[in-house]
Amino acid sequence: MTVVNAVLQGVFLGAFYAVLACGLSIMFGVMRIINLAHGDVAVLGAYIIYVIVERTGLSAFAAFAVALPVMVVLGYILQLTVLERSLKSGILTPLLATFGLSIVIQNLLQLAFSPDVRSLGGSAGSVTTASWQVTSGLSVSALGLLVLVVAVVLFAALQLFLSRTRAGWVMRATAEDPDAAELVGIDSRSVYARATAIAVAIAGLGGLFLGIRSVFDPVSGPTQLIFAFEAVVIGGMGSLWGTLLGGISLGVAQTVGAQIHPQFAVMAGHLLFLAVLIVRFGGARLVPQGARRALSSFRTA
């Protein structure tokens, strides 16, 4: 029963990772770049929500609604000041520039808010404490369920946006071939800016959940980035639903790993990530054929 419970808690945790990873996945899918400051952007979102809660006394959820337009604007600014320039000059430049940005965000947060840990848990209402005891060893927390539902709705909404709306088609066309898209009159710059704005807004949602689920401090970002990136890679880079599955796999690996040894939780996630990379790119000969086929069919699912 403890294993079943660990898997269930892992699914909830993984849904949170999927939300964190979503923006990263979008930016990679559309622009083929990885924003190394993505985790720090999520933490920045958590701080923005925190400030709104402190100033206005709103609940964390209402404060998130207020913070959302701020995040969208930040996304546009990020695109226009850093990413657009870096896109033009090779594959290393976006990584270098966003790594620098990551250090800047962490330390500006340090200056503004001190290194103390903060939480949004107190301002999120009863959802943080409510839970249902299914059987003696199995409990479903309201927060875990909420994050899972939000994650599924978020990914479904993005899927609909990309497959059913004109803006979504334009985005997919630009992702497929920006030069050809330009030929038919699509302004790839504005498509990229929109994608980044969406990604940063979703990172803000990740920040909300981060703050409600646990605590955060100015240097929480890199860990969030690693988990988000692991989710993206496990699920298959560039695949949206893959990211949801990847996040959940990572979460389950961590909670099941914690059953072996509390300090093994994060390690188990890292090992899953490295195993997926090895199977996909590395010494494929080292892995039995059957396991490889199973993993690669999971990727395309």
Place this chain on the structure above:
Amino acid sequence: MKVQRWTRTSRLFTGGTLVAAILLAGVPLVFESDVVQKLTTLLILVLLAVMWNALAGYGGLLSVGQQAFIGIGAYGTVFFAAQGVSPYVAMLLATLLAGAISVPISLFALRLRAAQFAIGMWVIAEVISIVVRLDQNLGAGTGISLIQLNQYEPNFRQAYTFWLALAFTVIFLAALFFLLRSPLGASLQAIRDDEDAARSLGVRVAARKRLLFVLAAFGCGAAGVLVVANTLFIEPSSVFSVQWSAYMIFMVLVGGLGTFEGPILGAILLFAIQTTFTQGGPWYLVGLGATAALFALVLPRGLWGTVEERLGLRLLPVGYRVVEAKRDEAAA
């Protein structure tokens, strides 16, 4: 038209560098131990910058996980010293260990590209850091001292560490210098300039990158050894910190990615900044991050790369240059 490698300036400068290295060896005999300790830090920075540049500048491999090898070097020293070998022998063994571990890592890490390689290396560093944290004999998460060095009188210890740092820096710089000047080096610089074109001309890109990867691991391992020898105490959260990667990226970007001299210049600049703003602090790191990002976006060849381009200046020549007949005569 004539192809040449050396100019009068570069001959003078390379000779000057050698003389400077010999003079540096005398530093512990003349200066106080705090000066010696600071210069050891400078040499560690030079070593790290040059190694990171070997990987990113020539191999096109951007790693944010070189702290894995720094940590292996540092913790390896503590481990071997605890087994009873002399601490200085332990330092050499730990350097070899870092290089040896990089070979199996390279088998799969080098198949990754761009962000996957960058973050993949970061995750590998995290995994090694967790393994160290789980080991009580290595002080777990709280850190451990290299007590075996206490048997040496502080001034002597400081001097030995400095000489070791100098020896490591000279050896690794010379190794990279001669590697880049060899026929092998021509292929490395071809990979730097255009990987696909180099491959199509028959350059064995994967083997060349492995060479750089292992060299950089050796060098970073050596830097880790020097860190523990210089500070005598290490803990996982600092020695495996991604901050090392931030420093390396800053030094190489500001100095000049893919140039031989640039990273050395970058290390000296970072050292100067660190000694000026002794307390470090958030503002200093904001400046560091912003400068690195700005250089990546606006001046991707860094200070030295720009100077080199504008003035055609090469002080430690690893490439060749084409000289027109007239200028050649004038130079002669």
